[in-house]
Amino acid sequence: MKQFPSSELLNSLPKQFFAGLVKKVGEYIAEGHDVINLGQGNPDQPTPSHIVAKLQEAAANPLNHKYSPFQGHRYLKQAAADFYFKEYGVTIDPDKEVAILFGGKAGLVEIPQCLLNPGDTILVPDPGYPDYLSGVALANAEMVTMPLREQNHFLPDFNELSADILSKAKLMFLNYPNNPTGATATSEFFAETIKLASVNNICVVHDFAYGAIGFDGEKPLSFLQVEGAKEVGIEIYTLSKTYNMAGWRVGFAVGNESVITAIELLQDHLYVSLFGAVQEAAAEALTGPQDCVKELNQLYERRRNVLIDGLRSLGWNVTAPKGSFFAWLKVPDGITSEEFANILLDQAHIMVAPGNGFGEFGEGYVRVGLLSSEERLTEAVRRISCLEIFKK
Ligand SMILES: Cc1ncc(COP(=O)(O)O)c(C=O)c1O
Numbered sequence: 575m576k577q578f579p580s581s582e583l584l585n586s587l588p589k590q591f592f593a594g595l596v597k598k599v600g601e602y603i604a605e606g607h608d609v610i611n612l613g614q615g616n617p618d619q620p621t622p623s624h625i626v627a628k629l630q631e632a633a634a635n636p637l638n639h640k641y642s643p644f645q646g647h648r649y650l651k652q653a654a655a656d657f658y659f660k661e662y663g664v665t666i667d668p669d670k671e672v673a674i675l676f677g678g679k680a681g682l683v684e685i686p687q688c689l690l691n692p693g694d695t696i697l698v699p700d701p702g703y704p705d706y707l708s709g710v711a712l713a714n715a716e717m718v719t720m721p722l723r724e725q726n727h728f729l730p731d732f733n734e735l736s737a738d739i740l741s742k743a744k745l746m747f748l749n750y751p752n753n754p755t756g757a758t759a760t761s762e763f764f765a766e767t768i769k770l771a772s773v774n775n776i777c778v779v780h781d782f783a784y785g786a787i788g789f790d791g792e793k794p795l796s797f798l799q800v801e802g803a804k805e806v807g808i809e810i811y812t813l814s815k816t817y818n819m820a821g822w823r824v825g826f827a828v829g830n831e832s833v834i835t836a837i838e839l840l841q842d843h844l845y846v847s848l849f850g851a852v853q854e855a856a857a858e859a860l861t862g863p864q865d866c867v868k869e870l871n872q873l874y875e876r877r878r879n880v881l882i883d884g885l886r887s888l889g890w891n892v893t894a895p896k897g898s899f900f901a902w903l904k905v906p907d908g909i910t911s912e913e914f915a916n917i918l919l920d921q922a923h924i925m926v927a928p929g930n931g932f933g934e935f936g937e938g939y940v941r942v943g944l945l946s947s948e949e950r951l952t953e954a955v956r957r958i959s960c961l962e963i964f965k966k
Pocket residue numbers: 615676677678679680703749753781783812813814820824825
């Protein structure tokens with residue numbers, strides 16, 4: 575069989591850091607071990623039944639068997655606008671300020687290609703969601719990282735960006751509630767971001783994937799709630815986490831009209847929008863009853879408390895996340911993230927994600943997903959309590 579070489583573009587794509595770890599977990603499971611998987615970010619709860627029922631009904635409608643309109647159904651754009659008004663008091667023009675996406679990831683990967691020329695500079699948080707790097711590579715862009723440090727509540731310190739970098743930067747990714755750190759943003763920080771972006775002509779892309787998940791009574795802030803945000807950027811919203819619809823692949827971008835137009839133009843060339851029945855179900859999710867979202871938030875908060883309280887009772891001084899469904903835990907002194915993740919896997923059969931997989935500034939931490947039941951998290955704490963490293 576002939577072997578066709580891949581393009582330079584494909585060869586330039588970042589390697590999947592967690593592939594090795596996933597393989598190792600698979601081996602432990604194959605050997606019959608009971609592995610508690612806290613390493614990945616896949617919601618474990620089902621999609622609420624009223625959304626599934628809408629999909630079932632809509633799937634039977636022959637109108638949905640045809641191509642959907644290229645840029646998606648207007649009713650879904652209206653539903654996104656209504657959702658933003660109801661949840662955040664933000665007014666969105668459904669015709670000009672909403673682009674429908676095949677999940678948030680698609681939008682995040684498309685945007686650099688929409689706005690950057692090869693060699694243009696993009697600012698990316700470190701640690702950060704690894705898929706930002708895929709968009710950077712596909713656009714052949716230059717990446718400059720913005721360290722997220724614990725002493726700065728995992729917000730970037732813009733004073734660290736030189737005048738030269740600011741003059742070159744065209745795009746900035748932000749993400750709060752944050753994956754992997756669980757930090758949330760403040761309106762002061764967003765206001766500072768808007769000022770910086772406005773002065774330096776930088777387009778801000780706020781990834782609001784965990785917008786629905788905030789703890790201790792704090793509702794995470796939408797970037798668009800802060801004055802001037804639409805002037806300088808967009809927000810990416812996904813239904814994956816809010817409604818446990820990760821497998822459905824549906825999200826949307828809202829905000830700056832020129833960016834929305836650019837996304838829609840690129841998508842006209844890539845796809846013919848989403849299955850109409852998925853669009854109907856997504857509209858139902860956004861405009862239907864929201865009790866399911868509140869209950870999900872409470873579930874994650876209970877899990878967070880079980881994990882954090884449990885680990886603190888072992889004398890491990892961990893910080894509780896304020897949002898998202900991840901806890902970002904400082905590893906014990908004297909070992910690296912990967913060494914600690916290996917100890918957990920080898921000695922306790924617990925999988926966590928080593929922080930250095932999210933960037934250089936992730937070293938010294940591991941990310942723990944709150945995507946297992948309270949019983950499993952309790953069991954994880956029990957297994958950790960038996961580790962030598964915590965007995966010292
Ligand atoms: C920070 C962040 N952004 C975006 C996404 C993409 O989600 P989706 O493509 O399912 O909308 C994820 C998924 O894990 C994420 O963690």
